[in-house]
Amino acid sequence: MIIIENLNFGYNKRPLLFRDMNMQLSCGHIYGLFGENGAGKSTLLKNIAGLVYAQSGTLNVMGFDPKQRQPALLQEICFIPEEFELPSIYIDNYLKGTAPFYPKFDYEGFKSLIDEFNIQSDQRLNEMSYGQKKKFIIAFGLSTQARLVIMDEPTNGLDIPSKTQFRKIMASALTEERCIIISTHQVRDLDNLIDTVIMLNENRIALKASVEEITQKLCFKRVKELDDTVIYSETSISGYQAIFRNLNQQDSKLDIELLFNALLHESKKLTQIFN
Amino acid sequence: MNNTFNFKRFGLLMKRQWLEFGKIYLISLGIVAGVIIASYGLYYFRFIENEGMKNVLVPDLRVVLFFILGTLFLTIAANTQFSQLGQKSKLIVDLMVPASTLEKFLTGLFFSVILAFLSYLLVFCLIDFALVSELKNTSHSEALQMNDAGQLVMGKYNPAYFFEKNSNMIIQIASVPILISSLFFLGSVYFTKHQYVKTMISLMVFSGLWITFTAYTNKYIFHDKVISGDFKWIVYIHKTEWWIALYIVLSVFFWAITYVRLREKEG
Incomplete structure (x- = not known):
């Protein structure tokens, strides 16, 4: 599903964050991405999603070059960023405005996830707490039925019961066609959830093993x-x-x-x- | 699937944009309407009804109001469209919406230029129509006015409707706010913080250079076709169409840069 070959990436005027990085990720797995602060976990996820552009090397995501940001690829990617801001509109309006971009959007599934996360559906998104927003965007992202799910620190801001719900929901979200990548510092939150560990260290993939x-x-x-x-x-x-x-x-x-x-x-x- | 442009996705983007910004847009338009009404109320009604001003020429400040308020509204609308791309927290969500960059760009252009300009023009002309009609019916004041022949005459104050009097001018000067808004459109994508202020400063620098450039090129190119005033850099060009064409070309140029910058935008 994802093939990274000789990827070199660095932010402007800073030393390269990744040097000749190579990696392949397949469907049907939940990958846990770990690394020290500044190791490049979020940056690697952004490279995969086409949010940043590498200096050299190739990235192939489901047959697309992610930096082209083609709608056909974007509708197959669910990206949950660590920090995000939602518009000042009701959940219903957000659904009306954004869900139709995803042809496979599961409205029933979204409703059941919202119920499971105990989110009231008559709220304005910007009036929710950070944790509620996070749960909302996770529920929305998973309901898009995107084949590639990328989550950057998804459990930040979640309370203890919500973390348990999160693990349960993520475990049930994995299918043979789906690839899930989760980056986090809260390693305990991913216990019994991930099936493959990816660790970043010194500008490279230091470990990738099931x-x-x-x-x-x-x-x-x-x-x-x-x-x-x-x-x-x-x-x-x-x-x-x-x-x-x-x-x-x-x-x-x-x-x-x-x-x-x-x-x-x-x-x-x-x-x-x-x- | 066409990954460059698709009418369905474009329609969905327009709908999404309206759901997120429609309310703010309508409130802004309401404020603009309020400013127009207040300006008319403060200026025209008080001025015309004041008997002590009988012998003073009633200047038509509507053009100034139309131009300044319109420019302000258009620039803010243009800057709002992509200014959220400067905020990392909003940027990623927007970049990941499954639509092409061209569709996102055209949606921004539609809201910031086409819709903003047409709605502003409509609001201005409707208010003008309503208030000038009221003025025509109720005012019995006499005032010094300029007739069609350009002579100052005393008579019942009978102002023309803005559009009736200035339709050619509107078409001519519309290219200027559109050019300015195209710069703010670019500024909203180019700068990551304080886009409006930074664009304003850039525009001031650009304007200074532009005025200097045009003043000297005018003198050089249109030497026998222009009337120069006492200030040598202020010139009046008869060939207004040239300027309109130039402003449109420049607007398209800035839009093109905005599109390229939008494609290159990183999250």
Whole structure:
């Protein structure tokens, strides 16, 4: 669905953010995109959506060049930005004005999502709280039935029950034809949701692996003592949270936060394991 | 699917634009109508009914009002169209609407130039028609006026309707606000913050350069066809059509740049 080849991107007068980036993303997956502040998570999403233009390299999204911003592609992309402002109109009018651009828009689905998120449908959009706006735009975006769903920090501003609803809704939104990319700092919010982890570090994709592959190769454990097989560890109340090579094919639960920190500190070791 | 222009998508964009900005647009038009009525009320009615002004020529300030208010309205309308593209929070939502850049551009152009100009003209002429009709019926004042032959004569004040008197002039000067609005249209896309003020400053600099340029080129090209006043740079050109054509060409040029800038706009 998405093919990125030799992508070089940088903002004006600043060093390149991505150097010769290559990546392929397919339908039927929920990708979690992680990286430090300023690593370029939002920028990568914007490149994919055609919101910014790369210096060189090619981007192919569903057979289109996203920078052309062709309507045929735009109607297949649902982009939920981190910061956004909605017009001062009622939900009904927003639907009347914007939904017809999406030929597959699911009005019934939208209504049920709005109900699930507990949003009153007789409100002006600009009078909603930030969290409500976020839930509204997520509900609208998913109802467009777009094949590519891109979300930048979607859980920011959501309260705890809404985060649970969000996970549930996103899990049900994934179909064989859809590709979902979620960028977030709130790694716990994506627990049990994403099936592939993408980590950005030092101008490149430092890690792209499925949760299954990661847990096959690595073992996430809480231990009291460390041995030589440890790749990375952090002290915790009862000992250490550690990542080991999974030489004995043990089952363990992926700890994205720990993995991310490991990537920052033990990049070489992890690269050797995954390449 | 035609990814460059599609009438259905264009219609949807117009509808979307109207749903989002229609109310603000109508309120703005209402304010404009209020200013026109207030100006007529303050100036004409008070002036005409004042017996002490009998021997004073009643100048027709409607052209000035029409021009200044119209320019202000058109420039604000033009600047509003894409000014939200300067706000990141609104920009992404707008750029991701499934319509082509050409359709988005033409929608902006329709609202900022065609609709804004026609609605302004309609409001101005309707108010003028209503108030001048009232003035014709109720006023018995005499005033010094200029007749068709250009002579000053004393008689019952009988003002002409604005459109009746200035229809040629409207066509002639309409190109100027349209040119100015095309610059504000460009400014709304070009600048990311304080678009109106920045465009205004740019326009002042541009105007200064333009006046200087035209004054000297006029002197050079139309040497035997112009009447120069005491101020050597103020000239009156008989070939008004040339200027109209030039203003239209310049407007189209600025629209073209706006379109290119819109295509290049990044989120």
